[in-house]
Amino acid sequence: QKEVEQNSGPLSVPEGAIASLNCTYSDRGSQSFFWYRQYSGKSPELIMSIYSNGDKEDGRFTAQLNKASQYVSLLIRDSQPSDSATYLCAVNKAGNAGNMLTFGGGTRLMVKP
Amino acid sequence: SAVISQKPSRDICQRGTSLTIQCQVDSQVTMMFWYRQQPGQSLTLIATANQGSEATYESGFVIDKFPISRPNLTFSTLTVSNMSPEDSSIYLCSVSDRGNYGYTFGSGTRLTVV
Numbered sequence: 451q452k453e454v455e456q457n458s459g460p461l462s463v464p465e466g467a468i469a470s471l472n473c474t475y476s477d478r479g480s481q482s483f484f485w486y487r488q489y490s491g492k493s494p495e496l497i498m499s500i501y502s503n504g505d506k507e508d509g510r511f512t513a514q515l516n517k518a519s520q521y522v523s524l525l526i527r528d529s530q531p532s533d534s535a536t537y538l539c540a541v542n543k544a545g546n547a548g549n550m551l552t553f554g555g556g557t558r559l560m561v562k563p
Numbered sequence: 564s565a566v567i568s569q570k571p572s573r574d575i576c577q578r579g580t581s582l583t584i585q586c587q588v589d590s591q592v593t594m595m596f597w598y599r600q601q602p603g604q605s606l607t608l609i610a611t612a613n614q615g616s617e618a619t620y621e622s623g624f625v626i627d628k629f630p631i632s633r634p635n636l637t638f639s640t641l642t643v644s645n646m647s648p649e650d651s652s653i654y655l656c657s658v659s660d661r662g663n664y665g666y667t668f669g670s671g672t673r674l675t676v677v
Contacts, residue, residue: 499665540666550611555605
């Protein structure tokens with residue numbers, strides 16, 4: 451079992467729709483959870499972080515965390531073609547040298563005009 | 564958040580040679596991380612670099628192949644040694660400049676080994 455799992459996609463949604471991206475993780479000791487967006491040929495860009503159960507909203511983005519189910523999701527409302535990218539779920543856990551990020555494989559989102 | 568300057572942005576190298584990648588941060592940070600992103604894949608942590616101590620490598624990565632320097636709290640280098648085509652990847656440095664509240668990435672180095 452991978453430590454952080456995501457559906458690779460592509461997830462295709464029409465412009466204006468809600469895109470729902472999901473992520474599961476295996477380590478119950480994980481404390482912090484992040485969503486990164488990565489455009490092709492670019493480095494990852496942090497868009498959301500969440501630390502406690504429930505929802506966290508920031509503009510068109512909502513992150514949801516359920517630690518009991520070891521599940522993190524990202525909702526993108528009013529999806530735009532510019533949201534087309536790969537979305538990486540990352541989990542922070544204690545490693546050999548302190549806290550480190552473990553990434554899922556990423557979900558490619560395509561928003562069609 | 565911290566601003567990271569990473570260079571080179573890309574390089575094409577001959578097999579058997581070595582390439583050193585540099586990351587400069589605009590503020591002092593305790594931990595710097597080096598990741599590899601193979602084509603079409605996600606990010607895999609190579610090692611964690613702390614100033615004043617040897618880097619800690621993840622399973623599957625060894626110091627002889629990926630030596631790391633961390634001479635101060637704002638700078639680190641990663642060397643990819645004795646390169647083969649399998650080393651063709653994007654290499655990224657990252658810092659945890661906000662503790663558990665976020666990690667910032669450099670712009671990446673796209674390495675092609677021929």
